[in-house]
Amino acid sequence: MRHTSSKLLTIALAFTVTNFFAASTAVAADLELALVIKNHMFEPSELKVPANQRIKLNIQNLDKTAEEFESHSMKKEKVIPAGGRAVIFLGPLKPGSYEFIGEFNPKTAKGVVIAE
């Protein structure tokens, strides 16, 4: 009897663990979004994303100069080299809007992530 219950427990545990990993891989298969930097501006300048989810942001810089993606509210800071690309992971974000700028061209390079 004790044997069976421990067996059951093992199965239950294994099930939970598998589920946990399945869940985390489901989270790991993040939503991917593309962002382009062109003429020192972000395209699109407004990114709508689902709240409470991890997001993989693929940024491509089409300009001949480097840009620095910066967001204080999302705690991100990363240089995107001239003509280069880079990946930044965002979230999970609570519903709300989160501004970001291109620090090297703060007047023109502005954008916002809207989580809903």
Next chain:
Amino acid sequence: MFGAGIIVFRETLEAALFVGIIAASTRGLVNRSHTLSLGVALGALGSLLLASMMGQISEWAEGIGQEIVDAGILTIALAMLAWHCIWVSNNAQRMVQEARQIGSATAQGHQTLWALAIVVALSVLREGAETVLFVSGLMAGATMSTGELISSAIAGVALGIGAGWLVYAGLGFIKTSRLFEITNVLILLLAGSLASQIAKTANQADWISVFGEQAWDVSSLIPNDSVVAMVLHGILGFDVSPTQLQVIFYMVAICLIWIAARQMKLHYSVLGS
């Protein structure tokens, strides 16, 4: 033109404050100025190299190469600062005595001086590479004349260094007997700040995706871009709007270093008695 100078100033400020604190904490050590200057020079040279490689680095590891490099730089710097804190807690008294008696501490401080020079180099390297990319972008952009560009870049760097010097000079008013106590606390906080930046990098690269929520946000009182926020961050490692993970890393690093320093001190005092 003014804007460009401000951006350069911002990039320079943090490294300059860092160097200011480190220079104050090593006052009286033999060859201090040479060794730290060498650190700054190597960091500046390295930043040119790092900036020129940024295109390739960015492509590494499916787009998170920069985080790998950043995390490496931050971890080495953190290890050096931790080592310094532990070393100083065992040798502070002797350093103060020697500084009083012969005006300079002897070769005792040699190793820790090198550790700090490496930290200085890494700090200049990190902030410098961004500055180089920004300025070279302006050069390519041709919206400013070369003269304007150079003068605003120099003004920005000079302002940053001025701020670092102010911190150094301010700490200079403290009596030698108390100076090392205070700078050691500041360096401990800087170590915490590096740990917090490692946390930020780890989240951005998706190595750690938990505890990403904001722990607090006082940016309505102290705007993130303000000089006050930058100085608080540069000197005390205080972040205006950190994530929970950053706060955890900050606390854990400080506690671990503090405990290690205390343990070593006890260990040596037992051996000595």
